[in-house]
Amino acid sequence: MSQNHSKIHLVELEKLRPHEEADANYLKELTQQIASDKILKYAIVADQKTNVILDGEHRYNALKNLGCKRIPVIYVDYESPNIEVQTWRNGYNLTKHEVIEAALTGKRFPPKTSRHIIKNSDTPVHISSIEKKVDVPLEILKSDLKLVPLENVRTAMHTNLKDALQVYARFLKTENVDVPLILDKKTRVLLDGYEAFQALDLLSAEMVPAFQIDINKVEINATENLTKEAILKAGLKGEKLPPKSFTLLTEHLAINVPLKKLSKREKQSKKVLKVYNSSLELLHEGWPTPLVKLNSFSTSNRSVWAKLECYNPFSNSVKDRIAWYMIKEAIENGEFKHFLYEATSTNTGIALTSIANILGAKTRLYIPMSVQRASNIYLEILGADVVRLPVGLTVEAISQVDSEAKARGAAHLNQFENDANLKAHLKHTAKEIDQQLASIGLKPTCIIGGLGTSGHMSAISLYFKAKYGDDVKIVGVQPAPNEVIPGIRRVETGMKWIHWTSFDQIVDVTQEEAIEAAIKIARKEGFLIGLSSGAVVNAFQKIAEEKGVYVLVFPDSGYKYAEQFEKPQRLSIEKHFQQKPPPSPTKTREG
Numbered sequence: 001m002s003q004n005h006s007k008i009h010l011v012e013l014e015k016l017r018p019h020e021e022a023d024a025n026y027l028k029e030l031t032q033q034i035a036s037d038k039i040l041k042y043a044i045v046a047d048q049k050t051n052v053i054l055d056g057e058h059r060y061n062a063l064k065n066l067g068c069k070r071i072p073v074i075y076v077d078y079e080s081p082n083i084e085v086q087t088w089r090n091g092y093n094l095t096k097h098e099v100i101e102a103a104l105t106g107k108r109f110p111p112k113t114s115r116h117i118i119k120n121s122d123t124p125v126h127i128s129s130i131e132k133k134v135d136v137p138l139e140i141l142k143s144d145l146k147l148v149p150l151e152n153v154r155t156a157m158h159t160n161l162k163d164a165l166q167v168y169a170r171f172l173k174t175e176n177v178d179v180p181l182i183l184d185k186k187t188r189v190l191l192d193g194y195e196a197f198q199a200l201d202l203l204s205a206e207m208v209p210a211f212q213i214d215i216n217k218v219e220i221n222a223t224e225n226l227t228k229e230a231i232l233k234a235g236l237k238g239e240k241l242p243p244k245s246f247t248l249l250t251e252h253l254a255i256n257v258p259l260k261k262l263s264k265r266e267k268q269s270k271k272v273l274k275v276y277n278s279s280l281e282l283l284h285e286g287w288p289t290p291l292v293k294l295n296s297f298s299t300s301n302r303s304v305w306a307k308l309e310c311y312n313p314f315s316n317s318v319k320d321r322i323a324w325y326m327i328k329e330a331i332e333n334g335e336f337k338h339f340l341y342e343a344t345s346t347n348t349g350i351a352l353t354s355i356a357n358i359l360g361a362k363t364r365l366y367i368p369m370s371v372q373r374a375s376n377i378y379l380e381i382l383g384a385d386v387v388r389l390p391v392g393l394t395v396e397a398i399s400q401v402d403s404e405a406k407a408r409g410a411a412h413l414n415q416f417e418n419d420a421n422l423k424a425h426l427k428h429t430a431k432e433i434d435q436q437l438a439s440i441g442l443k444p445t446c447i448i449g450g451l452g453t454s455g456h457m458s459a460i461s462l463y464f465k466a467k468y469g470d471d472v473k474i475v476g477v478q479p480a481p482n483e484v485i486p487g488i489r490r491v492e493t494g495m496k497w498i499h500w501t502s503f504d505q506i507v508d509v510t511q512e513e514a515i516e517a518a519i520k521i522a523r524k525e526g527f528l529i530g531l532s533s534g535a536v537v538n539a540f541q542k543i544a545e546e547k548g549v550y551v552l553v554f555p556d557s558g559y560k561y562a563e564q565f566e567k568p569q570r571l572s573i574e575k576h577f578q579q580k581p582p583p584s585p586t587k588t589r590e591g
Helices: 024-037 057-065 096-105 138-142 161-174 194-202 228-236 279-285 319-332 347-359 374-382 394-407 420-438 455-471 511-525 531-543 562-578
Strands: 009-012 039-042 044-047 053-055 070-076 083-087 114-120 123-126 133-137 146-149 181-184 190-192 207-213 220-222 246-248 291-293 302-308 339-343 362-368 385-389 446-450 473-479 505-509 548-554
Touching: 024 039, 024 057, 039 057, 039 138, 044 057, 053 057, 057 070, 070 138, 083 096, 133 138, 138 207, 161 194, 161 420, 161 455, 190 194, 190 246, 194 207, 194 420, 220 228, 279 319, 279 347, 291 420, 302 420, 319 347, 319 420, 339 347, 339 394, 347 362, 347 374, 362 374, 362 394, 374 385, 385 394, 420 455, 420 548, 446 455, 446 531, 455 473, 455 548, 473 531, 505 531, 511 531, 511 562, 531 548
Parallel strands: 044 070, 181 207, 302 548, 339 362, 362 385, 446 473, 446 548, 473 505
Antiparallel strands: 009 070, 039 133, 044 053, 083 114, 114 123, 146 207, 181 190, 220 246, 291 302
């Protein structure tokens, strides 16, 4: 058959319709066997349109007798010509219509009246050949699928982010959650569904669909010497286990819960008066950052929007997001220390130091010699210990920072490798852009942003490619060869997350082009933007078409870059005043 029978659905027993009576003796024997096994070994087959059971009615009845509420089902299209019904009994000439009618009216046939055959090429096979081995614990089949607050779930092991991103993309694209979480009902420690849990967290779900079972009544496949007690301890208060340390011995089962049913309800009214209980609350409760239309670039057929990350309160840049998220995860994982070491070109250092100050920690920051001198002033005012290194790019300092942090017992959060960087933008930045445009009835045609760690643009690509596919073009911006633009760098210098997704285009920009574009925005829109934002504007000018909805991500403002602006700005002013002044307004005589 051409149908795909790989997905196994968990279906409520009351929704299914048998078309035959059960053989009492066989049913009693099968019920005892399943109760003894404590698992259901094989799924049953049903028609996807009517929920009529085509094979496995004794298993269905056995589970009813055992107090189960659900059963694993493989759905088929009964109307397909590749499925035919035959009879075991003489004198019957069954049709599919009669099978459906018997099930829906309750006038069932005697046991073993029908059999269903799949015409697979030249070799017909019984429909039971597609019944996968599932080994689902009865504990799961007896429990209710409930919506549990995500914050109440306790995780016992880390999750591989790349694995979770596949689930994240599927949930986002289908707007449906098809994987249940399985929790220990006493402790709410997560036993199965780690990738789904991380995906739902990144999608800002407030609730998660979960079965709650007794861990002592199921089998767990774990790494050597890992006991159930150790799993519960790791979930409640111990150090988290490595990814894939254990799995529940069961086939993956599909459910059907709309994503919007799990999402946080939007606040009925915004914090119009902007009152916050702490400076940290000001950061994440202040989101989303503004999305503003750039009228100087927009036309009747093209709208251009800027995402203003300078509205983040600490570094006045997009780096506030990742600093907060890296520290948040370090605290949650028990890896936060009193001293934080980081390589930075300025903004991440400011954000980390600001948040560290709130938490009573200290920072030591390693900065390339090529970064503007003013950065030392900002960072030292905040209380950071600043170390200048003879390197051109921040990423070149990583190994030294790492070794010194380990030698001195400090924490190196490492924005270039820390997946919290990507998560912060998946969970917030990308979603904000989508929701902000949707609020005015728009969908982006193209999103353009600079490449530094690659965190925010990789997250934006993952989100929009998952939800809209190639309908949204994603463009990265990098310095041209042998050029330096603070905050961004060339792809070949090494970026982690850019290789996890796809970009439609990478545009080269020189520093002079970035500065000229920043000055143009200042003169046209009144925003003094940073050099990486100027690079984004220049890239837009190079690739923009006459129609579409464009979003330009502006990472920070221009107030840290006086040294870079100084000469071009002076020349620009001279050029400006060499032009003829505009004519004076015409005076009109009063009547």
